[in-house]
Amino acid sequence: MRAAVRLAAWVYAVAVYGFIFLPVVVLVLFSLQATSFPIPPFTGPSLRWYQAVLSDARLTSALVNSLLVAVLSSLASVTLGFLSAWGFARFVLPGSAILRGLITLPLTVSYLIIGMGLLVLFNWAGVPKSLLAAGIGHVVINLPLCFAIIYSQMGDHQINIERAARDLGAAEWKVLLMITVPVMAPAIFAGFFLSMTFSWDEFVISFLLTRFETTLPVEIWNLLRSGLNPKTNAVGSLVFAVSIVLVVFFELTLLRRKPA
Amino acid sequence: MAFAGNNSRALPWALVTPALAWTLLFFVLPFIAMGLSSLTAHEGGGFTLANYSQFFTDPSYWRAMVNSLEVTAIVTVISILLAYPFAWILAEQVPERWQRLALMLAVLPFWTSYVVRSYSWLLVLAQNGVVNRTLTGIGLIGEPLQLANTRFATVTGFVHFFVMLLTLTIFANLKQLSPSYRKAAADLGAGPVRTFLHVVLPLTLSGIMVGAFLTFVLCIGDYITPQILGGNNELVMPQLVMMQIGRRGDFPLASALSIILMAVVTIAYLACARWLKIERA
Amino acid sequence: MSAPLVDIRNVSHRFGQLPVLKNVSLAIGPGSYTILLGPSGSGKTTLLSILGGFVTPSEGKVFIRGADCTAVPPAKRPTTTVFQDYALFPHMSVGGNVGFGLRMQGVDGATRAAKARDALALVGLAAAFDKKPHQLSGGQRQRVALARALVIEPAVLLLDEPLGALDLKLRRQMQDELKAIQKRVGTAFIHVTHDQEEAMALADHCVVMNDGRIEDDGPPERVYARPATRFSATFMGESTILAGTVAEARNGIVTASTPVGPISLPGALTAGSPVALAIRPEHIVLGEAKGDIALGMARVDDVVFQGSFKRVLATSTLDTALQLIAKAPASATVQAGDTIPVSCDAQDIILLAD
Incomplete structure (x- = not known):
């Protein structure tokens, strides 16, 4: 009986793993396709489509744009999120609960609607479509996330550490730089990392708010118009590889420290 | 709590104002703009309710909402049914030291680009894709099946994503459960099945509800998966919204449809708000 | 002593390479209040887990009422455990918690409710039947856990640091109540603690453990007056x-x-x-x-x-x-x-x- 349950569990787990990895395996496999269609039979291996991606100026500049937007918007999100979390955690402010609710509100609204709102506003105010506009949108979606992560980690323990520093004569800005930021570093880093991944992968807002210069997901979307194409496979596999490196790095640095 | 010193009143506001200003300027204000826009006519300015009445009177618009709700409901149910046993196996059957690795593997494709993930399913499900080639190859079917550009493809793409998301949340829920609950149930005479039904399942139910709601919200607002995998045969709400902007530049109608979509999500939230509260001893 | 209710014979246990119990033998009589006393890491909790059936010892045997229970699962042996964190099911009412064991035995609802009420009355919580665990104080939860374990009439009740989560005053008060309840039901209690005052207040059989061994074993008066080892002389007083x-x-x-x-x-x-x-x-x-x-x-x-x-x-x-x-x-x-x-x-x- 117990052995039967174990066997069924194994079969089920393998089936789900298969389902989860099927599209990824197909994607990577046919990115190595030698001929022009990423469909069976497999004719590779060849790296020609990777070469095609790396020599495509539109894709490489989109990649640089994506990185730029991700880094800058995440820096802005984490800075604004950290300062506001610090303010709300350390001081009694009138209407604090409502204001905190306001900051986290964008978390409950879909990206499409946030993008739509900004599009309507910018259109009305005459702000042209640009990477900056998309970056502003990315801060709107990531600021509440950074705020929530950092605010939830600011416990009484940290308050007392800061009090001790003030008690020993540290000025407010020194408390911030020498005590609060280092103590909160894991939460700040987690906020930054998540913002990076979400911004890096974000499509709808960038799609609505950029025009000529755009981000990688939008450029990949444009590639899709040409149907199934090994070049799309190659760029997708590259993006996947970057994500895996980031996740493994995150796993090894941040999460490793948790049990201590 | 407040600190002495002449900057004690200015400092806290200086800290929280930038974030608040950003939220007001780029989230609340756009929302107001969208609301106002939805009440104006596409051709030349004046106040009108036509954008809303169009939704309620035109059956093809209605149909998009019904499609959205149907797809979302199907995806949510299938994803939970697939993810719960999977998370349970990871949390209970896999040896402790392999669990982190097993979980990390199980959600690895979660971190790939969302657009690329949908495209990958297109490779699998296309007319001459992997599934059809395999099935015709072994002679199971004579003609390739129409898999891409169907509701089936949309649901498959969604389920793929949400199984991973729900596995993460349900796994966390199962691991949070104090082992002494299970021990206590076993000690009092409950076998594995009854321990699961009477103790483990009810205690993870609130977590499942949170995951289900998350699935609902993300699924009903998504444009990418239905556009890539479902195609234009059967529209869902986000496709309808994008269509107004793309083809006709009709911002007022797109705004109205967005607000209606958001209203539906809000109603769903209010309907299951009492389930989303997490009760702990 | 009459025939022992619990007979632990040459039990040893290892977690991986780490030995936590080293050839432990112990006999416990019916109706006794036994305290396993020792510092953390002494193996007392492992011994209790072996008695409860949550751990199968690497070597040795455990007899309860003369039957070999060494590898019998928790549900099938005449013991119940009061857990350190109480492990009350948060989604069930107090009555549902107390009645759980009877429900698993297939006892009908009415009988179950009546017995659960009796057990709650025994621990002085008759009014809490319909409440949820989170509405109770720490001391009250402790009593519900006790009632839940007692209602199925075990031969041996195992208590894992049951008073550890309570503040000092409540702890002393609960000690007196535990002793009174034990006298009333007559079930053998085996109670793990590192608090020697608790041990002296409750035990009529005190077992001092250190480093996986039993250092001393007997009535608390004797253990205090004439400790068998140097460890016992410094740990118990x-x-x-x-x-x-x-x-x-x-x-x-x-x-x-x-x-x-x-x-x-x-x-x-x-x-x-x-x-x-x-x-x-x-x-x-x-x-x-x-x-x-x-x-x-x-x-x-x-x-x-x-x-x-x-x-x-x-x-x-x-x-x-x-x-x-x-x-x-x-x-x-x-x-x-x-x-x-x-x-x-x-x-x-x-x-x-x-």
Whole structure:
């Protein structure tokens, strides 16, 4: 009986793993396709489509744009999120609960609607479509996330550490730089990392708010118009590889420290 | 709590104002703009309710909402049914030291680009894709099946994503459960099945509800998966919204449809708000 | 003792390479209140888990009511456990929690409710039947856990540090109640703790554990008055320990050489073996030597007022490594810095093989 349950569990787990990895395996496999269609039979291996991606100026500049937007918007999100979390955690402010609710509100609204709102506003105010506009949108979606992560980690323990520093004569800005930021570093880093991944992968807002210069997901979307194409496979596999490196790095640095 | 010193009143506001200003300027204000826009006519300015009445009177618009709700409901149910046993196996059957690795593997494709993930399913499900080639190859079917550009493809793409998301949340829920609950149930005479039904399942139910709601919200607002995998045969709400902007530049109608979509999500939230509260001893 | 209710025979257990129990044997009589006392890491909780069926020992056997229960799962053995964190099911009412074991046995709803109410009345919580666990205080949850375990009428009730999560006052109060409930139901209780006061207050059978072994085992009065080992003498209450070696052993009289000079006591040790002499604080006499054995002069380091008595810490002038702990009357005038003679009676010295 117990052995039967174990066997069924194994079969089920393998089936789900298969389902989860099927599209990824197909994607990577046919990115190595030698001929022009990423469909069976497999004719590779060849790296020609990777070469095609790396020599495509539109894709490489989109990649640089994506990185730029991700880094800058995440820096802005984490800075604004950290300062506001610090303010709300350390001081009694009138209407604090409502204001905190306001900051986290964008978390409950879909990206499409946030993008739509900004599009309507910018259109009305005459702000042209640009990477900056998309970056502003990315801060709107990531600021509440950074705020929530950092605010939830600011416990009484940290308050007392800061009090001790003030008690020993540290000025407010020194408390911030020498005590609060280092103590909160894991939460700040987690906020930054998540913002990076979400911004890096974000499509709808960038799609609505950029025009000529755009981000990688939008450029990949444009590639899709040409149907199934090994070049799309190659760029997708590259993006996947970057994500895996980031996740493994995150796993090894941040999460490793948790049990201590 | 407040600190002495002449900057004690200015400092806290200086800290929280930038974030608040950003939220007001780029989230609340756009929302107001969208609301106002939805009440104006596409051709030349004046106040009108036509954008809303169009939704309620035109059956093809209605149909998009019904499609959205149907797809979302199907995806949510299938994803939970697939993810719960999977998370349970990871949390209970896999040896402790392999669990982190097993979980990390199980959600690895979660971190790939969302657009690329949908495209990958297109490779699998296309007319001459992997599934059809395999099935015709072994002679199971004579003609390739129409898999891409169907509701089936949309649901498959969604389920793929949400199984991973729900596995993460349900796994966390199962691991949070104090082992002494299970021990206590076993000690009092409950076998594995009854321990699961009477103790483990009810205690993870609130977590499942949170995951289900998350699935609902993300699924009903998504444009990418239905556009890539479902195609234009059967529209869902986000496709309808994008269509107004793309083809006709009709911002007022797109705004109205967005607000209606958001209203539906809000109603769903209010309907299951009492389930989303997490009760702990 | 009549036939033992629980008979633990030569049980050893390892977690991986780490031995946590080393050849433990113990017999527990019916209706007794047994305390497993020891510091953390002593193996007491592992022993309780083996009794409850949550851990199968690497070696040895466990008999309960004469039946071999070594590998019997928790549900199938006549024991129930009160967990340290209580493990009350948060989604069930108090009545649902208490009735859970009966429900698993297939008892019908009405009988179940009646029995659950009786069990709750027994622990003084008759009114809590319809409440949820999170509406109760820590002490109340503790009682519900007790009722839930007792209602299925186990032969042995196992309690894992049941009072550990309660504050001191509530803990003392619950001690009295636990003892009263045990007397009323007559079930054998086996209770794990690291609190020696709790052990003395509750036990009629006290088992002192250290480093995976049983150091001492018997009625608490005996364990306190005549501890079997040096560990037992210092863990169950405090002691002054004089370390020495046996200089001479003749006619059942042992003469030990110690830092404060030779001391002769009745005993059966061989010459040359190391020895420890333990003296309880209340048996150390301060001031003009009234005891029949002089322990030399000592310099008082600290006097701590404890209400009904003063605890005196002193260092022997003969050997500064020798720390003395004494209990002086609250009216004593001894002060830190005083140098005073110390003595005791031969009958109060506990001779321990070291």
